Each structure stands twice: as structure tokens, then as C-alpha cells.
Amino acid sequence: MNRLVIRKVAVLGAGVMGAQIAAHCVNADVPVVLFDLPTDGGKPNAIADKAIAALKKLDPAPLGAKDRLGFIEAANYATDLEKLREADLIIEAIAEKMEWKLDLYAKVAPYLREDAIFASNTSGLSIGKLSEGMPAAVRGRFCGIHFFNPPRYMPLVELIPTVDTDPAMLDSLETWLTGRLGKSIVRAKDTPNFVANRVGVYSILAVMHHTARLGLGFDEVDALTGPKIGRPKSATYRTADVVGLDTLAHVVGTMKATLPNDPWHAMFEQPEWLKALIAKGALGQKTRAGIYRKQGKQIMVLDLASADYRASGGEIAPEVAEILKLRNPAEKFARLRASEHPQAQFLWSIFRDVFHYCAVHLGEIADNARDVDLAMRWGFGWAQGPFETWQAAGWRDIAEAIRADIEAGRATSSAPLPAWVFERDGVHEAAGSFSATESALKPRSTLSVYGRQLYPEQVLGEAAPDRGETIWENDGVRLWCRPDQDARIGIVSFKSKMHAIGDEVMDGLIEAVARAERDLDGVVIWHEAPFAVGANLQQVAEACKAGQFDMLEKVVAKFQRASMTLKHAQVPVVAAVQGMALGGGCEFLMHSGHRVMALESYVGLVEAGVGLIPAGAGCKEFALQAHRLAQRAAGGDVFLYVQNMFQTIAMATVAKSALEAVSLGFAKPSDDIVFNPNELLYVAIRRARAMAEAGWRPPMVERAVKVAGRNGIATCELMLMNMAEGGFISEHDYKVARAAATALCGGEVDTNAKVSEQWILDVERALFVELLKTEKTQQRIVHMLETGKPLRN
Structure with missing residues (x-):
């Protein structure tokens, strides 16, 4: 494989994602030309200039050092397209509208070098349909490249090829993204919302469904779905506020429109309370009000019963807290299933539904179970992915419990678990992780860049890492070698x-x-x-x-x-x-x-x-x-x-x-x-x-x-x-x-x-x-x- 040399990047679209992708490239000493629409008057690059200036004010900071700002050059589509010829990699990051992207592709295609790579930073649109908007000569160098927000800090990048994408080019790009930008790559299939958002958004919808079913408060659910179960502190509803309720609604809408045959299609709906918040402009953190809002120093949370905000103070019930302290995952899940407490039933239900969803869709969305688990770790901050959580809790016992709930009508879909689920004791082994499409274990990538990772992040069930040879140690340090x-x-x-x-x-x-x-x-x-x-x-x-x-x-x-x-x-x-x-x-x-x-x-x-x-x-x-x-x-x-x-x-x-x-x-x-x-x-x-x-x-x-x-x-x-x-x-x-x-x-x-x-x-x-x-x-x-x-x- 020839080494990919990228001396300059062009980013099309100076919105939140485009500007921050540009920032992370200059962090890595790669200069960037940041394009956006021209403006009338004396400053045609005003939109891009404003986006570049705003990078200094964002928290967390997208720039590793403020002096990096000088390596981002502002440009516009009317007068500066010739500058695209300087770019080795072009990343398109405009709004998630197919017609807008295709219109831009037609405009920029004549200015692309014959060896330049073109990638779309879309969070869920069809990469194959986007590729059709490119000349045939470009399609081999076209792919999806889905950064997660904020790009500097979130490790996950999903790479999505089309049927025309050159495999060698994709390998080179993965190598560059991994080594130069420090990203953790998952190869996703060209399905709506790809891997992490497909599972993550379904998980949020399952949480919303069971919140309403069991009459729990939003703050109570956030107490349950945060660090206590290996999820980020922002849990579920705080995360929705941070992401933006309008953004969440858009992704849900994409799933509804593009996945008509999904067995869970009936769940791809916005709750009425979410529609109401969006309608009045309460979009979350960016509008200072959403599911939560700050009133003085007090954090308030939306209460559906009163249709108003109240002081946030949701707590985990003592008996449920005791279950969550258990170290044995199998015992923990058995106790959650057996408990009649609404909080325990809620937790079992949301885990069960995500396990069910991932098993049914594994072959459709990912090459193997490891990619699903790592995508959820890297993209959503889960301590363990869904498959390794299931495997740790006892694969066969959980599978039988899910099957029983499906047959009793307690699950959110009547779709049966795939036959392979009952033929295995788990999906991760020392030899690799299970691929539903190939009915085989798939080892990790053999790209040379991964040979530089002596202790890569592992999933449960993989071969134990090499601990090296101890030379000497005391109570404080270990001296060893590889x-x-x-x-x-x-x-x-x-x-x-x-x-x-x-x-x-x-x-x-x-x-x-x-x-x-x-x-x-x-x-x-x-x-x-x-x-x-x-x-x-x-x-x-x-x-x-x-x-x-x-x-x-x-x-x-x-x-x-x-x-x-x-x-x-x-x-x-x-x-x-x-x-x-x-x-x-x-x-x-x-x-x-x-x-x-x-x-x-x-x-x-x-x-x-x-x-x-x-x-x-x-x-x-x-x-x-x-x-x-x-x-x-x-x-x-x-x-x-x-x-x-x-x-x-x-x-x-x-x-x-x-x-x-x-x-x-x-x-x-x-x-x-x-x-x-x-x-x-x-x-x-x-x-x-x-x-x-x-x-x-x-x-x-x-x-x-x-x-x-x-x-x-x-x-x-x-x-x-x-x-x-x-x-x-x-x-x-x-x-x-x-x-x-x-x-x-x-x-x-x-x-x-x-x-x-x-x-x-x-x-x-x-x-x-x-x-x-x-x-x-x-x-x-x-x-x-x-x-x-x-x-x-």
C-alpha cells in the first residue's frame, strides 16, 4: 500500500462540524482551506471568516493552541474554487440535505485533482446516492467520513465505502486518519445512520418509550442511565439537550423515512413533549432551555405531569442501587429481571431492547460485533458495547430471557432473535468477533498502522494483552520490557x-x-x-x-x-x-x-x-x-x-x-x-x-x-x-x-x-x-x- 501524503485539506462548509474538522486538521499540522457561501459586499469570505474567529471562543476548545488558527484559510464557492486543486483531501460538511450536497458536488467536481480524495461528512445519508452525483472518474476516490462532535475529542470516525470506492484508497485514508488525526475507525455499511447513530438513537428512543411506560421522571432516568450503568455523566436526557433536540428529531426523522421495513419502525416517532419543546424553540443547551434549564443556580427539569419545570433531584431507589453495586453481571441482570421495582424493570427493558435490536441488525449495519461495540464506546462514551455487556451477563441466559419477553409481548418488537444467537456462547473470542453475514469470527484489521498500537482498546473476550516481562518491581512501580x-x-x-x-x-x-x-x-x-x-x-x-x-x-x-x-x-x-x-x-x-x-x-x-x-x-x-x-x-x-x-x-x-x-x-x-x-x-x-x-x-x-x-x-x-x-x-x-x-x-x-x-x-x-x-x-x-x-x- 502506497503511503498517503496529505499536504492540504479543503473543508466544504463552515458550520459547527466543518469548522471544527478544519481545526483538528491544523492541530495535526495540516493546513486547511475552509469554504462556504460568498456574501455580498466587500467581504465575500465573511461566513468562513466568522466561523474561523468563533473557534477561539468554543469550549471545549477545538484548537490545541490558538496560534493554529492562522493555518485555516477562508474561501468561498464563487471566487476561490481554483484553490481546490491544492487539496489532497476534500471533506464536504454542509447541511444534511441530499439535494444541496449534490448541487455542490456538481459545482466543485471540475476543480478536483485526479488523485484527490473526496469524502462526505454525513451522519446518515446514503453514500451510494451521494456518489452518483460525482463524475465516474471520481467515484473510486469517494467515500463517507463521519466525524463525531466535537471532532477533536471524540475518537470515532465511521468510514463508509460505496461499491465503487477503491479499497486501497480506503485503507490509505484509514491509516492517515488513525495515525495523523488520532482517530478510531469503524468501517460502516451504507445503511441509514450507519453504526453508532443507528444503535445510539434507537437506545434513546427505547429509553423514552420505557420512561413513559413506567411513569419515571427525566431526572430519575438520567440518574439511572449515567455512570451507574457505564454511560457518560450526561446520561440520556442531558445528552439530548447537549446534542440539540432539533438534531435528535432530525435523526429520528431520517430513521423513520429511510427504514420503513425496520421491525422497530413504529418506535421511530418523536414524543409529543419533544415536538412541543421544539415548537417553542426550547432546543436544549444551545437555547439554554430544553428538557433541562437553569434558573439562577438551580437546575430545573421538565415535569410532564404539571407541564412545567421543577427542581431536578432524581435519585435511584436504594434497592435498585444495591443491585447496581453487584460485581457479577449475571447476578445483576438476574436481579433486575426479578425485581418488581419500576426502576429495575426500566433498566432490564432498555438493555433487553438494545441487545435485541443489535442482534437482529448486526449483519445489516456492521461487518462484525466488535465494530458495533467499539462504535458505541468511541461514539457514545459507553464503558462497554451492547454485545460485550450481553456476553458478560451470560450469553445464553440473556438470550432465553429476551426470547421469553418477545413471546410474552413485553419486547418492543416481535421480531425473533436470529438463529445464530442460540448457536453461540458469545460473539467475542480470542480468534476474533462474530460476523453475522459471514457466520464466522473476524480478526482485527491487519493494516500496518495498527502494529503501532501495542495496547489497543479491547472488547470483552478478546485475547489478553501481552503483559511483557517483569524485570523488577516494588509496591509502587513495575520495571518491565516488551x-x-x-x-x-x-x-x-x-x-x-x-x-x-x-x-x-x-x-x-x-x-x-x-x-x-x-x-x-x-x-x-x-x-x-x-x-x-x-x-x-x-x-x-x-x-x-x-x-x-x-x-x-x-x-x-x-x-x-x-x-x-x-x-x-x-x-x-x-x-x-x-x-x-x-x-x-x-x-x-x-x-x-x-x-x-x-x-x-x-x-x-x-x-x-x-x-x-x-x-x-x-x-x-x-x-x-x-x-x-x-x-x-x-x-x-x-x-x-x-x-x-x-x-x-x-x-x-x-x-x-x-x-x-x-x-x-x-x-x-x-x-x-x-x-x-x-x-x-x-x-x-x-x-x-x-x-x-x-x-x-x-x-x-x-x-x-x-x-x-x-x-x-x-x-x-x-x-x-x-x-x-x-x-x-x-x-x-x-x-x-x-x-x-x-x-x-x-x-x-x-x-x-x-x-x-x-x-x-x-x-x-x-x-x-x-x-x-x-x-x-x-x-x-x-x-x-x-x-x-x-x-x-
């Missing part, structure tokens, strides 16, 4: 909860590096997200309560020693980072020899949130950065660089992407940013190998670091005084921030004095312990442990 990748590159994985850093982790890390220096060629720090949430606050709180401050001072010294061990290791240390890297976790990655970071890495020195300053060598590392930057600048003023670092620490700023982590100084421009987190370990092992082969040499310890000293501290204090007088910070905030300034400026020394790295380490450690002794810092630590939120005191 001989099939590189036996002489060690992998260090933290074993603590949320990968918090306590004594056992620090001891383990120091020992692992020592063993690597003796026996290996390099080390990678890797585990599933989060990278590390910082110091073990529980241990810190207990020591403070016992007055063990001498012991805590020794712990901080060990933390610093662990960081310096990473930095000055005689073998390359590569931090493979995904998710949160906060506090001490951030300090560890800052001190590693190199970083391989997933785009979705959230990095920051957040100690100020608990009334502390970075003291695992974080302040020292920033002071050293300022010194080096000043050496290259005219005048050599260290404070010019310290002041931004001071604000970063004092405000506990967290980078919202790996790109931002570089701009804030937590990482370096030379570090690697990968978009598919499943490739982290693969890339990190090879980076460590390359560093070792290049003759890795650790930096020498600096003995003459130029610091800002007393004048720098005084300048920071002026900033703090203004904030305090304005009521923006408390007295204790002031104290904490001044301590950060003191550490960053090298302590109470002369301005431009030269001190050693060890001096700065001693300063930050002393200030950290001094803050630990204060009552208000101790209160902040306890509050964070109890609530997970910072305390302003």
Missing part, C-alpha cells in the same frame, strides 16, 4: 491509584533507573492515563496532622532526588504522557530526557491550588529555563522570562493540550506529539532506542544559574499587591504566590546573582515545608481530598 519490541528498553509503570506519587513510587523510580543504568539501554515511563496526578496528598495530610514535618522535609528531598535522577540518568529517560500530568507528575516529565505526548495531555504545576509551591524541582527547572533563555537574549534580563513562569505557577495554569504544554515551558518544541494515544508506547520505545544509539549524554548539573533575586521577588510582589487590593486573591494566596516568586527568583539573594541548582532546590524545599506548617494550607489539602475541589481561604 522483548518483541526492544528487550533493552525498560518500561516503568506506576502501580498507585491515579498514579499518585508516594514514597513507594519514588523509591521504585530511583531503583528502576539505577537498574536501567546497569543493565539496559534506556527507560520509558508509561502507563494508561493519567500520567500522574501529583504527590500522594493523603500521605501528606496524615503527616501534617501528626506534626511530622521533619519527615515531610525528607520526603520532599527524595522527590527532588527522583526528579534529578530522571534528568541526569546515564541512559535516556522518555516520558510517555497521556491525560493528566499534574504537580509532581508534571515535574517528572519536565525532568525526563525527552517527552512523547498525546495531544490530549493536561499538564500543569497545580500546587498553588492546595496552598503549596512546586518543590519536586519544578521551580528550579523553571528558574534554569529562564537563565538559559536570558543567556541568548540581548541584555540578559532573567526576570523577563521569570514573570510568565511566575504567573503560570501562581495561577496553577494547566495546559489544555500537549501543544500548550510546549508553549508554557512544561515540554520542549523538540518533543514528540502523537495524536493517537495508543501509539505512545511504540513511539516512546523507539525514541529511547534512537537516543541511546545517538550516544545519549545527560546534562551536567549547573553550578552558576543567574537568578532574578530580590528585585525579581519585589516586582512579583507589586503584581500581588494589586491583585490583593482588587480582591482577586486572599491573604493566603498572597503568601503562597510570594513563596513561588522567591523560589523562581533564587531566594533572597542579589539580583543577577549566580547560584547552583542545589541552592534553588534547597530554597523551594524550605518554602514548601514552611507552607505545609500553615493552618490554611492544611485546610486546603483536606478540602481537596474530601471534595476534589480547591478551597479559597
